[in-house]
Amino acid sequence: MTGVTAERARAWFEQHAEPKAAFGETGVASKADVAVFHDLHPEAERALLEDLRSWHQRLWAAGLAGLDWPREFGGQGLGPDAAEAVAAVAAEFATPPPHELFLVTTELVAPTVLLFGDTDQRERIAPALARAELLCAQLFSEPAAGSDLAGLSTRARFEAEQNVWVVNGQKVWSSGAQFADLGLLIARTDDDAVKHAGLTAFLLPMDLAGVDVRPLRQMSGGASFCEVFLTDVRLPGGRLLGGVGNGWKVATTTLGFERNASGADTRTGGSWTQVLQLARSLGRTGDPLLRQRLADVYIHHRLAEIAAVRDRAAADHGSVPSAQGSLRKLQWVNGLTRISHVVSDLLGPRLTADTGERGTFAWTAHVLGAPGYRIAGGTDEIQRTIIAERLLGLPPGPRVDRDRPWREIPR
Amino acid sequence: MKIVRSEEQETLREAVRALVDRHATPARIAQVADAGEGFDADLWAKLTHELGVTGLLIPSQYGGAGASWREAAAVLQELGRTLAPVPFLSSSILAVTALLEMDDEASASLLRRISSGGVVSVGMSGPSGVVSPEAVPLTATRDAGEWRVQGELSHVPDGPAAEAVLVLARILEGDLRWFAIERGEANCTARRMEVLDGTRPQAVIAFTGARATALESQKGAWDVAERIIDAASTGQACEQQAASKHLLALTIEYARERFQFGRPIGSFQAIQHRCADLALLVDESTSAMEFCLWAATDNPEEWRLASSLAAVVCGEAFEAVAREAIQIHGGIGFSWEHVAHRYFRRALASKSAFGAPDEHRERLLRAVSV
Numbered sequence: 001m002t003g004v005t006a007e008r009a010r011a012w013f014e015q016h017a018e019p020k021a022a023f024g025e026t027g028v029a030s031k032a033d034v035a036v037f038h039d040l041h042p043e044a045e046r047a048l049l050e051d052l053r054s055w056h057q058r059l060w061a062a063g064l065a066g067l068d069w070p071r072e073f074g075g076q077g078l079g080p081d082a083a084e085a086v087a088a089v090a091a092e093f094a095t096p097p098p099h100e101l102f103l104v105t106t107e108l109v110a111p112t113v114l115l116f117g118d119t120d121q122r123e124r125i126a127p128a129l130a131r132a133e134l135l136c137a138q139l140f141s142e143p144a145a146g147s148d149l150a151g152l153s154t155r156a157r158f159e160a161e162q163n164v165w166v167v168n169g170q171k172v173w174s175s176g177a178q179f180a181d182l183g184l185l186i187a188r189t190d191d192d193a194v195k196h197a198g199l200t201a202f203l204l205p206m207d208l209a210g211v212d213v214r215p216l217r218q219m220s221g222g223a224s225f226c227e228v229f230l231t232d233v234r235l236p237g238g239r240l241l242g243g244v245g246n247g248w249k250v251a252t253t254t255l256g257f258e259r260n261a262s263g264a265d266t267r268t269g270g271s272w273t274q275v276l277q278l279a280r281s282l283g284r285t286g287d288p289l290l291r292q293r294l295a296d297v298y299i300h301h302r303l304a305e306i307a308a309v310r311d312r313a314a315a316d317h318g319s320v321p322s323a324q325g326s327l328r329k330l331q332w333v334n335g336l337t338r339i340s341h342v343v344s345d346l347l348g349p350r351l352t353a354d355t356g357e358r359g360t361f362a363w364t365a366h367v368l369g370a371p372g373y374r375i376a377g378g379t380d381e382i383q384r385t386i387i388a389e390r391l392l393g394l395p396p397g398p399r400v401d402r403d404r405p406w407r408e409i410p411r
Numbered sequence: 412m413k414i415v416r417s418e419e420q421e422t423l424r425e426a427v428r429a430l431v432d433r434h435a436t437p438a439r440i441a442q443v444a445d446a447g448e449g450f451d452a453d454l455w456a457k458l459t460h461e462l463g464v465t466g467l468l469i470p471s472q473y474g475g476a477g478a479s480w481r482e483a484a485a486v487l488q489e490l491g492r493t494l495a496p497v498p499f500l501s502s503s504i505l506a507v508t509a510l511l512e513m514d515d516e517a518s519a520s521l522l523r524r525i526s527s528g529g530v531v532s533v534g535m536s537g538p539s540g541v542v543s544p545e546a547v548p549l550t551a552t553r554d555a556g557e558w559r560v561q562g563e564l565s566h567v568p569d570g571p572a573a574e575a576v577l578v579l580a581r582i583l584e585g586d587l588r589w590f591a592i593e594r595g596e597a598n599c600t601a602r603r604m605e606v607l608d609g610t611r612p613q614a615v616i617a618f619t620g621a622r623a624t625a626l627e628s629q630k631g632a633w634d635v636a637e638r639i640i641d642a643a644s645t646g647q648a649c650e651q652q653a654a655s656k657h658l659l660a661l662t663i664e665y666a667r668e669r670f671q672f673g674r675p676i677g678s679f680q681a682i683q684h685r686c687a688d689l690a691l692l693v694d695e696s697t698s699a700m701e702f703c704l705w706a707a708t709d710n711p712e713e714w715r716l717a718s719s720l721a722a723v724v725c726g727e728a729f730e731a732v733a734r735e736a737i738q739i740h741g742g743i744g745f746s747w748e749h750v751a752h753r754y755f756r757r758a759l760a761s762k763s764a765f766g767a768p769d770e771h772r773e774r775l776l777r778a779v780s781v
Binding site: 276285288291292294295296298299302303305306307309310313327330331334381383384385387388389391392393394395396397398 | 412413414663666667674675677678679680682683684686687688690691694695697698699701702720723724769772773775776779781
């Protein structure tokens with residue numbers, strides 16, 4: 001079955017894409033090759049996103065995307081094995097580089113809408129998201145609600161006579177919100193409920209009056225994220241997702257998809273091959289101290305691949321605890337950090353100023369980006385707490401805000 | 412790579428688990444280790460006669476079960492989890508791996524003896540413990556049609572209980588060759604070494620012209636030695652993974668029950684986050700072990716790489732888990748009475764038993780042509 005899919009994929013890719021150049025031929029040419037977060041001019045970023053979208057839609061039309069998306073909603077209705085078989089073939093060809101907003105839309109929001117949506121949302125919006133015809137950003141974090149996401153304070157107040165929700169507040173760290181058609185918004189609809197219970201999810205059209213999106217420049221230089229100011233935004237009643245008071249469940253489901261996706265993403269931010277190539281080009285593969293650390297980069301790379309095989313095998317037996325995603329995210333971030341360490345020591349002064357040598361100073365994009373993923377998608381500390389409490393069954397730490405109405409929590 | 416679970420493997424695991432849970436209790440382990448023996452002959456007899464696992468990897472024509480590494484892994488995990496003091500790794504895995512590379516009557520006869528519980532060990536290193544072609548400490552000469560071995564082996568695993576030992580020796584022409592030597596031979600004396608891990612005895616065995624039987628293999632002698640290192644690292648990976656997993660579970664259980672400041676200590680982030688990091692190390696050990704088992708059964712080209720990867724990952728993870736288990740248990744964890752130090756001893760001893768992690772990192776890089 002997967003063999004047939006892979007063959008069909010190969011035939012299509014051979015006709016429609018160029019084979020990827022062997023790594024030794026290209027190497028690290030620019031910051032983009034090793035960046036953890038991209039650093040693009042807004043127009044270039046929009047163009048990239050458009051390329052990615054049209055490429056994805058061509059794949060969809062050829063039956064090579066949406067492989068594990070249900071048939072009744074326009075997908076192929078095959079298992080994750082088929083998706084992986086195609087991904088493995090795709091990896092041999094030159095395809096458009098990834099973008100956070102595209103991944104958020106297709107990997108996180110689309111399945112969430114499919115799970116929680118009403119009939120119209122499932123039939124109309126979810127497939128459009130899966131095909132990337134609509135792009136949707138996450139409107140989750142706020143300046144005062146990061147790790148404690150459930151403490152967020154953007155309010156949505158219902159005006160029954162007009163059947164609209166009036167939204168006020170500020171969101172932050174929303175990837176690609178400046179290019180999004182929709183925002184998956186988590187807002188507080190009940191100040192008197194305990195914090196998790198007072199939240200509701202909405203699908204917010206980003207072009208409504210009162211939605212002000214401002215790109216936020218991060219420490220690596222680019223603006224991968226946005227601040228989103230919501231001022232008296234009047235949101236039609238039918239834009240609710242998953243019902244009033246069910247927002248926390250929607251949010252954690254999306255975050256669960258995120259942890260699984262980030263753990264599986266081996267394309268972002270430097271690979272074993274790139275690190276090895278750097279060590280070779282600098283003539284350092286004979287240095288016994290460095291060799292020890294190179295071995296660790298290799299080991300991490302192999303362990304990530306093996307973990308993916310194990311998780312898949314476990315999923316086939318229906319036994320993957322949701323907190324497993326936190327373990328994988330931590331593992332992935334540890335690998336990014338490890339690569340940063342080795343590379344910064346390998347490059348030394350070449351990392352502090354651009355000597356013009358190809359593929360050296362470019363690694364600043366990695367070294368300055370890697371700290372971001374120890375925070376994004378749930379900090380390392382939050383992941384450890386999830387692992388400890390949900391995977392290992394350690395007793396929870398005291399939470400003084402747990403049983404109090406949100407209104408009474410100090411902030 | 413493939414993850415394979417067979418019914419035979421699980422049935423065998425249950426049988427070994429039932430046996431070790433009854434007979435390799437912490438109290439019994441302490442008794443055997445503290446008496447200085449480090450060998451539980453009763454448990455070994457039960458493994459031999461009740462379960463018939465000593466010849467697990469040995470083909471049936473030599474009295475074995477003809478099973479694969481998957482089944483061996485189940486046994487190794489159960490023995491590793493409990494620190495059972497039996498020579499399964501040295502005799503049933505290492506000696507068998509070497510003997511299966513040979514094609515002569517002496518090897519066939521040794522395989523039959525292992526199947527029926529005889530302990531055969533393997534010795535490759537001198538006092539430094541380093542295993543390399545240059546460091547082979549023995550020489551062999553041929554005298555009136557008989558081979559005689561000279562020199563001193565050190566760190567021979569389960570050496571005190573071994574009735575025969577397989578050795579690597581340099582012959583006059585400079586080549587290396589494998590020999591089997593009976594411990595009862597004249598000019599062969601063994602001395603038990605004082606050991607860090609009392610569940611894993613080691614011996615110095617000195618040969619002053621002991622009579623030896625040359626073993627014949629298709630492969631080069633050093634290639635056989637490399638296979639033994641692959642097997643040792645794979646076997647230890649199974650033991651280390653199971654021991655780490657078990658010890659982390661014990662530690663978590665303690666952190667749930669131990670109250671200080673009116674709360675279980677496991678509710679403090681300092682403990683929670685440390686346990687989360689250890690859980691990741693144990694998970695990585697599991698990946699490394701699975702990689703080894705897959706390579707050993709289905710993909711021998713990658714076995715060297717996988718075995719060295721596992722030697723690093725499982726060895727270092729076990730050490731970290733054992734070290735932090737002592738810390739999380741606090742004072743009781745530092746007592747002789749508590750099991751934590753026994754795992755810590757096993758962790759430290761096993762980490763370097765068949766090449767230290769830094770050597771395995773090198774071996775791994777060479778395996779991927781770096």
